[in-house]
Amino acid sequence: MSAARPILIIEDDDALRQALADQVASSGVFQSIEAATLDEASQHLGAAEARFDSIILDVNLPDGNGRDFCAKIRKQGHTMPIIMLTGAAEEGDVVSGLDAGANDYIAKPFRVKELIARLQAQLRLFDNSEDAVFTIGKFSFRPASKSLIGADKKRIRLTAKEVDILKFLYRHAKRVVSRQTLLDEVWGYNASVTTHTLETHVYRLRQKIEVDPTNCRLLMTAPGGYRLDPSAA
Incomplete structure (x- = not known):
């Protein structure tokens, strides 16, 4: 939901x-x-x-x-x-x-x-407009252009699935979202998609948004799923 x-x-x-x-x-x-x-x-x-x-x-x-x-x-x-x-x-x-x-x-x-x-x-x-801008850490998240813009104005490109993952987690800011919920919301009820697919996308997303992907501050693993803290430094 x-x-x-x-x-x-x-x-x-x-x-x-x-x-x-x-x-x-x-x-x-x-x-x-x-x-x-x-x-x-x-x-x-x-x-x-x-x-x-x-x-x-x-x-x-x-x-x-x-x-x-x-x-x-x-x-x-x-x-x-x-x-x-x-x-x-x-x-x-x-x-x-x-x-x-x-x-x-x-x-x-x-x-x-x-x-x-x-x-x-x-x-x-x-x-779905260019006006939609959400702050995630030091980034301006622009779903319509599939990008993150850092404080240095550097643009980071996102895939469509990475955008959908970030949007859904942002809507649940600081709350844990289960892996199954993310799969259902981002991929739909596709029996061929597994949690490994989700984990791979989250891994790649962390490489783009975390200062240190081994010590996540924005997109964190939580019991049963993931949690996004948009206000983290």
Whole structure:
């Protein structure tokens, strides 16, 4: 089973925010972190181990305008999909939100199932776009271009399977993923593929990402499987 994807919900209406968080969690696809103000949202985004795959952002918040906040975090380099919520759905409001960097715009009241469907659609687009960049140790991981870019700007090429392994482990950051789960997710239910195939790919991947492959800090073997620590130095 794929890991729940972390979503930041920024909404000052306590009842609506809680209802959103509950519904998002019940989907089994996402897990949510909540913020009632832009200041609180900034603290979440600036945390050392912050990792959000998407943001649900209200337009009118007690300490500022959601559109301005959207434009600000885009300038800071945050590229994840942002879906804005608003009580006004006039064309000018929608255009302003999209111009600020939002990927989608939903007017209140809305159906939560529709919101989740739109989230999933935006994430599918994002995961396969050039904008998808994930930090793993000293590397910028760019799945679309099948590459890792180091601090020295050197590009390391990855195979398609290495990309799939890294993406899946990243979604389960710091949690152990069993060998069988990786085989099922990366290769599908292919009876001809064995754990030896997986171990060979992991070995080659470590040669590319570890400073010392004999003393792994990023991609580690754990009881029954593997664990990725993207924040390791």
